[in-house]
Amino acid sequence: MTRVRSAWRVLLVWLLIAAGPAWSLTVSAQQPPPRPTKPAQDEFVPIDQLPPGEQLPAAPLLIAAYSVAWLAVAGYLFSIWRRLDRVDRDIAEAGRRLPRI
Amino acid sequence: MQRLFLPLTIVVAAMFAYAPLMIANAPFESTMLLVQKIFYFHVPSWFVMFSGAFLCAGASAVYLAKGSRDADHYAVTGAELAVVFGLMGLITGPLWARKAWGVWWEWDVKLTLALIVWLTFVAYLLLRRYGGPGSEKLAAGVGIFGAANIPFVYYSVNWWRTMHPKTTVVPTLGPGMRGAFWFCVLAFMLLMVLIVAARVRLERQRALVDELFLELED
Numbered sequence: 001m002t003r004v005r006s007a008w009r010v011l012l013v014w015l016l017i018a019a020g021p022a023w024s025l026t027v028s029a030q031q032p033p034p035r036p037t038k039p040a041q042d043e044f045v046p047i048d049q050l051p052p053g054e055q056l057p058a059a060p061l062l063i064a065a066y067s068v069a070w071l072a073v074a075g076y077l078f079s080i081w082r083r084l085d086r087v088d089r090d091i092a093e094a095g096r097r098l099p100r101i
Numbered sequence: 102m103q104r105l106f107l108p109l110t111i112v113v114a115a116m117f118a119y120a121p122l123m124i125a126n127a128p129f130e131s132t133m134l135l136v137q138k139i140f141y142f143h144v145p146s147w148f149v150m151f152s153g154a155f156l157c158a159g160a161s162a163v164y165l166a167k168g169s170r171d172a173d174h175y176a177v178t179g180a181e182l183a184v185v186f187g188l189m190g191l192i193t194g195p196l197w198a199r200k201a202w203g204v205w206w207e208w209d210v211k212l213t214l215a216l217i218v219w220l221t222f223v224a225y226l227l228l229r230r231y232g233g234p235g236s237e238k239l240a241a242g243v244g245i246f247g248a249a250n251i252p253f254v255y256y257s258v259n260w261w262r263t264m265h266p267k268t269t270v271v272p273t274l275g276p277g278m279r280g281a282f283w284f285c286v287l288a289f290m291l292l293m294v295l296i297v298a299a300r301v302r303l304e305r306q307r308a309l310v311d312e313l314f315l316e317l318e319d
Contacts, residue, residue, distance in 0.1 A: 009125075017121040017138070058136035058200050065139040065193040066121075069146065072189045073117075073292065080299050087306040094313035 017066045102298050109295055116288035120281075127281040136200040139193055141281055144271070145289035146189040147215075151251050152293060153182030154222060158248030161241035173237055174304035176244055178297050180225045183247070186289075187219040202264060211265040214254045221247035 120141070130137035157179030163172035194212070195205040206212065221243060228240040258267045274282055 017124055056200055058134060061136055061196045061200050062138055065196040066142060068192045068196075069142045069189055072185060076185045076296070080296065080303060084299065084303050084306070087303060087310055090310045091306060091313065094310060094317060097317055098313060 017062065106295070106298060109291060113288060113291045113295055116284070116291065120285050120288055123281040123284050126277070128275065128277040130278075133197075133201050136197055139197040141285045142289075143190060143193040143197060144282070145286045146186045146193065148286055149186040149289050149293045150183050150190055150219075151255070152290070153179045153186060154218065154244075154248040154251055155179070156297070157183060157222070157225070157244040161244040165238065165241050170308060171301075171305075173241075174301050174308075175297070176241060177226075177229060177304060178300040180222050180229075180240075180244055180247075181300060182293060182296060183222040184219065184226060186293075187215070187222065191216065191219060207264055209263045209265055210257045210261045211254065211263045214250060214257055218247055218250045218254055221250065 124138055124141045127138070127141070129135065157176045160172045160175035160179060163169055164176055198207070199205050225240050225243045225247060228236050228243060232239060255268065257263060258265050271282070
């Protein structure tokens, strides 16, 4: 039973990290405005008693971070591939116009 | 390198597919819990950023000293890597900070210096793109000065009082975290090798195109 629960937890975190890009757009819209945190001095408030807007879940931030990483790498590799393709076509074009190459 | 390119691509793709599993299996950090897992891609992205910046600076120095075109190709590649992976670090960091610190951004020494270095390499690329003839040498100077700031970014957390975690975090990682972290670093560094190979080839091909069209005009 513990192993099953632990496997579920691993699967959940893996999904958060690997399947993030699909969710990233909704995540950015859900973020509350930034609010600096101060250590409690006057009273301690349990987190479940905070208003919903102040209970910041970590999962959307994790999804957003991994989405950015995956998209940045994929986008950059795609841009290199496109530029290489274009320059190869230019070389072929120049080769056609310069028969001795 | 051309023969190694495909096997290395397969290895890197496999490593990036397996990395989320390793990260998921790594233990949760006691105070930050889930959000700490951003660290496994955030720090390696800065490793690549720093390596790209040093590549740019080293190659720029060779270019300025010897006028080697190939060194210039490596310099542009390094600057582009610094910008892309620096941007990744600058976005993933605030996503972590929002939960860990309660704010997206703090004008902390480490963060501010990192932003300045990143902007320096953006300036390098803009100079290369819009600087006109001769901008390569000016850009080379910018690249060298950009990389000279990196030790300050790295050690700032030890030299000044900042909110950012210190450099001692990585050497003291627990066994479960250490394996996942260094696996991600290796994946990112191998990806960097692949990108450098492809990007330098692109610059060489561009130089060839310029030569061919100049020949055509003659």
